[in-house]
Each structure stands twice: as structure tokens, then as C-alpha cells.
Amino acid sequence: MEEIKTAAQLYRYMKNQLKASGIEDFDLESRILLSYVLKEEPFFVYMKPEKPVSEEDVQKAMALTEKRKEGVPSRYLTRKAYFMDFEFYVDENVLIPRQDTEVLVQKALDFLKDNPKAKVLDIGTGSGCIAVSIALLNPACTVDATDISKEALAVARKNAVLNGAEKRVRFIESDLFSGLSDKYDMIVSNPPYIKPSEFLTLQKEVRCHEPVLALVADEEGLAFYRRIAKEAKSFLNDGGFLLFETGYDQARSVYRIMEEEGFTFLEITKDYNGIERVVSGRMNE
Secondary structure (H helix, E strand, C coil), X not given: CCCCCEHHHHHXXXXXXXXXXXXXXXXXXXXXXXXXXXCCCCCHHHHCCCCECCHHHHHHHHHHHHHHHCCCCHHHHHCCEEECCEEECCCCCCCCCCCCXXXXXXXXXXXXXXXXXXXXXXXXXXXXHHHHHHHHHCCCCEEEEEECCHHHHHHHXXXXXXXXXXXXXXXXECCCCCCCCCCXXXXXXCCXXXXXXXXXXXXXXXXHHCCHHHCEXXXXXXXXXXXXXXXXXXXXXXXXXEEXXXXXXXXXXXXXXXXXXXXXXXXXXXXXXXXXXXXXXXXXX
16 A cells, blocks of 8 residues: 555545445545544545645544444544534434435425414424524524433534524423423424334445434334324414424325324425425414
8 A cells, every 4th residue: 555645645545445345425425534534624635635644644534434434424433414504413322414304494494484483393303403403594483302312412402502502492301292391383303214124224324323213113114203293283383383304205194194183284395306205284273
């Protein structure tokens, strides 16, 4: 192996290693990991290819490359993810925020235009990306966020502080609605929805490293939708909204569940890939 003295040489080494290991986005992930090590922006390697790197940097970058080859997601290695253009801390106690979930937040924001001072509840907040983003992008509303996991709530609180929203979001340890007594104008949730039979088909990065508690649900992945849709009626004000993110093939089933529970003005919204991703409805006024 050639002696590594510059950013370009280290980048080339990392890229080749990840490519040989079958990492699909080997170029992007190499830049993410290298920028983390060198405390630079991901595109710096194109602008500063001759930037000197220390032996300590080389060893750290190689160690991260090996972990990534073993299947650890790069976002867990850097402890950093981006959602709605905000930065979030992530670790193995929470799911890595996905771009698909931004559709849920955007749909919520669209509804909040008519009631900007609404009281919002985020069920199963995980990293807090949904609750924090809504609080930041619609500053007039108040947001509560629940999770059954103490570890996830610690991450969510950290993200509220990181983004200056610690006074805007209240975090509550709760199994769905069990720790709540208030009523809300909007409830949003990205609940666990992977079918147990599909869990072993997930990518290794997801299956072996992201929290199973936040991924898998019984009843063909629909258990939490049924529970939340049924119980939400006791926690929504008249005319309040319920919004779900759903799995790639679940939107129609969730639509029917909400319809059976009496929600009206039901709507399915597609994600950026054209997949039916968000189901929303309204309590009768």
C-alpha cells in the first residue's frame, strides 16, 4: 500500500476499500467519513486534495473504514445525520432519520398553516427529528414527544438542545398514550412497521445495528397503526389531525384502519420516489 500523506490519497484508499466490500454509495460514504475525521465539509477533498493528513488521521480513518465494511452505518460512526436541513445526533438507540420522513413533517406543516398555534404530539419520537423540526419550522406551536425508550429520549433531548429547541419540545417517557392526559390538535407518528417476516430481509446495516424496537411490529406491521388510531380519538380535539408515515405497501391498509376508526378527509401522500408514504385524516368536528 502506498504511503498516505494527503487527503486525496486517504480518500482513494477509503473509497477503494468500501467499493471492494460492496458498499453501494462508496464514494459519498468515503467523503462523509473522511470529512468527519478531518473536520471538513464532504466536498473538501475535491477542493483541497493535497491537504496533509497526520498519521493519527490516517489510523482513525482506516478504523472507521473497517467498521463501515463490517456493516456499521456511517451515520452511527460519525454520530451525525441531517433532516429537514437540520443536524441531528444519532447513535444505536435511535433510527437514522430518513428523507422519506420529511414528507410526514411537510404534510404536518401544511396543515399547521391554518392553525399555527396548534398543540402537536409526536408518538415514538426516536431521535426527535420530527418533533424538533416541527417546532423549529412552525415556531408558534407547542410540541410534546413520547417514546418508550429512555435511551431514545436522551438522544431526542440532546437534539432539541443541539438545535435550540429545548424550550419548545416537552419529552415524555410513555408507551404510546399511557403517560399522557392532554388533548392535541395534531398527532404525528412514524411507528414501527416492519413485518416480522420481512425483518431478516432488511439490509445488514439496518438489521444488525438499528434498534429492533423501533422497526418491527406485529399484525403484519400494522399493530401500532391500529392501537394509535383507536386511542388517538381520546387525545385529539375535535377537528384534530392524525398523520402516519407508512411502509412501502401499507398506506391503503392504514387508510382503511383510520376510516374504520371514524377519521374523515383521509388522504395519502407520496414520497419523493412516488411511493405512498403518508396517510392523514381528521377527527369529526
